[in-house]
Amino acid sequence: MERGSSKHSPRVDEQMSQEVLGAVQGGTESRAEEWKMAEPPGEDQPEPTRVTQADAGNQLSRFGRYIGRSAMPGDRDALIRSAEILTAPDDVLDDLNRLPDGVIYHTVTEIWSALGRGSTERAPEAR
Secondary structure (H helix, E strand, C coil), X not given: CCCCCCCCCHHHHHHHHHHCHHHHHCCCCCCCCHXXXXXXXXXXXXXXXXXXXXXXXXXXXXXXXXXXXXXXXXXXXXXXXXXXXXXXXXXXXXXXXXXXXXXXXXXXXXXXXXXXXXXXXXXXXXX
16 A cells, blocks of 8 residues: 555645755755845844954853864874864964973863963863
């Protein structure tokens, strides 16, 4: 016994499956319908802008994004390798290059503190 829709005919079922094919398969050809797109801001409305001044917590979070968990505990070289794998921007790599050699870091907060940007309760241990 063939199981199909009891609400529609096979032709309507086939048409409906073709309508959602792009959403189901995620093909590159699918486009959002115009009515689903967000409207641009009007003439009297301000343009949305990015926040240019981030606070220290956001800077630490951004920095920590490029330090892989597998790199810790680790020294400067392990942290740099991890950051390169995670395609860290130049400013993060420059900061990691400024770290002293031969020191093992356990957390991103320890690294942040060693860069002179914050305090930590636990000091990194020397090798």
